[in-house]
Amino acid sequence: MIDLYYKSLSTADPCVLIKNCLSMDSNNIETPSFKLPIKRKINLLAFGKASIHMYNATRRIVAEERLGRCVIVTHDTKKKINCKLPTEELVYSTHPVVSPLSFIAGEKVLRFVEEQHHLDTLLVLVSGGGSAMVAMPVNGLSPEAKTSFINQVFLRGVPEREVNVLRKALSSIKGGKLAQRSRASTLVNLILSDEREHKLSAISSGMTICGEALNPVAIMDRYDLWGCCSEQVSTILRQHNRDESICTKSVTHNHIVGSRNNLIEALTMIARQSGYKSIKVIKNLHSITAEQATKILWRHYRRLIATSEVGKHLIIGTGELQINSAHGGGGLGGRNQHLAALMMREAPELDENFAFTALATDGVDYLDGVHGAFFDNSFISKIRHLRAEIDRELIARNTYSIHKLLGTLILGEKTGTNLSDFYLFSFIKNT
Numbered sequence: 071m072i073d074l075y076y077k078s079l080s081t082a083d084p085c086v087l088i089k090n091c092l093s094m095d096s097n098n099i100e101t102p103s104f105k106l107p108i109k110r111k112i113n114l115l116a117f118g119k120a121s122i123h124m125y126n127a128t129r130r131i132v133a134e135e136r137l138g139r140c141v142i143v144t145h146d147t148k149k150k151i152n153c154k155l156p157t158e159e160l161v162y163s164t165h166p167v168v169s170p171l172s173f174i175a176g177e178k179v180l181r182f183v184e185e186q187h188h189l190d191t192l193l194v195l196v197s198g199g200g201s202a203m204v205a206m207p208v209n210g211l212s213p214e215a216k217t218s219f220i221n222q223v224f225l226r227g228v229p230e231r232e233v234n235v236l237r238k239a240l241s242s243i244k245g246g247k248l249a250q251r252s253r254a255s256t257l258v259n260l261i262l263s264d265e266r267e268h269k270l271s272a273i274s275s276g277m278t279i280c281g282e283a284l285n286p287v288a289i290m291d292r293y294d295l296w297g298c299c300s301e302q303v304s305t306i307l308r309q310h311n312r313d314e315s316i317c318t319k320s321v322t323h324n325h326i327v328g329s330r331n332n333l334i335e336a337l338t339m340i341a342r343q344s345g346y347k348s349i350k351v352i353k354n355l356h357s358i359t360a361e362q363a364t365k366i367l368w369r370h371y372r373r374l375i376a377t378s379e380v381g382k383h384l385i386i387g388t389g390e391l392q393i394n395s396a397h398g399g400g401g402l403g404g405r406n407q408h409l410a411a412l413m414m415r416e417a418p419e420l421d422e423n424f425a426f427t428a429l430a431t432d433g434v435d436y437l438d439g440v441h442g443a444f445f446d447n448s449f450i451s452k453i454r455h456l457r458a459e460i461d462r463e464l465i466a467r468n469t470y471s472i473h474k475l476l477g478t479l480i481l482g483e484k485t486g487t488n489l490s491d492f493y494l495f496s497f498i499k500n501t
Contacts, residue, residue, distance in 0.1 A: 200274030404436030
């Protein structure tokens with residue numbers, strides 16, 4: 071099943087997705103959503119976890135005589151870009167932690183868009199993760215104060231979209247403000263979506279997506295966050311104009327180049343070719359805790375095991391779950407490792423030949439080098455024996471340790487894409 075996943079992931083590579091949706095000649099740039107005349111130069115800006123793959127693919131399509139300046143922000147120091155031209159600049163930053171490199175990247179990106187020629191087309195390649203890689207607080211707020219607050223919010227298990235509302239309110243470039251500062255007459259966003267409902271303004275905090283009014287106070291109230299912010303942050307958020315909508319003089323066009331749906335389609339097709347009797351896709355899980363997701367997933371699995379025909383079956387789930395670490399824990403173990411450990415607690419009662427895996431499509435489940443975790447029926451006796459240890463590590467948010475002990479970690483490098491987390495359950499029904 072893991073091999074099936076990685077084979078499917080390669081077909082949903084951003085390079086493939088860009089190639090399938092973007093074309094260009096000497097006069098026009100075209101996607102399935104629009105066709106635009108090229109007035110002068112095309113300048114490229116790429117940020118997010120898939121920035122290198124998206125840039126490499128786009129760079130092959132843009133005619134060299136039309137190419138202007140290029141800035142690529144990435145957190146992946148292993149993947150390479152062959153920057154032959156003096157107009158190409160590779161900027162290294164960090165994810166998921168905001169660091170001084172994030173603020174350096176923010177300054178470079180802002181300067182880049184402000185220096186656009188008014189007849190140029192600014193082509194922006196957006197993928198999830200840019201919120202941490204590119205940062206610039208509002209005037210008067212120190213980088214340290216903003217970073218400390220956002221980190222505490224994440225520890226509370228607040229969903230990504232809601233966190234990004236707070237980021238935008240505290241930022242000089244997020245929430246469309248970067249687009250507002252651009253001098254280019256035309257702005258094109260090509261977006262790889264990892265967002266739960268493909269809300270464009272939520273992906274990488276919508277730096278080049280305009281038109282959204284923010285209500286950070288509602289988020290602070292809903293998740294009871296006032297106690298974890300400084301007086302300065304509290305003042306900025308309370309004074310934010312909830313009716314203000316950022317706009318830009320640039321003519322803006324947006325197109326989603328790919329999303330989790332592409333990977334689901336690839337998984338479905340390859341699973342059928344591999345002899346699976348049925349493939350069931352369940353509703354995307356978001357804005358819930360890993361504990362809540364565990365109950366939902368097992369409910370689906372038990373129902374389908376009971377009603378399925380003889381043969382091999384696959385169930386596909388997706389989402390990005392919340393883990394509250396604010397009141398304890400702080401050990402090692404990402405969302406997928408945590409979910410896999412929770413799933414282990416319910417598995418010993420199953421008799422079927424089954425396998426479960428939870429993977430981060432970007433290849434980082436909190437820890438570099440760890441994609442997620444898996445287990446199958448061959449681990450049942452070990453799971454029963456280690457039940458107390460599993461419970462202890464779940465409380466400590468240290469599930470990496472139990473997976474390392476069991477040998478259930480899925481290891482690998484960053485993938486260069488970002489399409490949500492995937493939860494795969496397969497089973498064989500013999501009678």
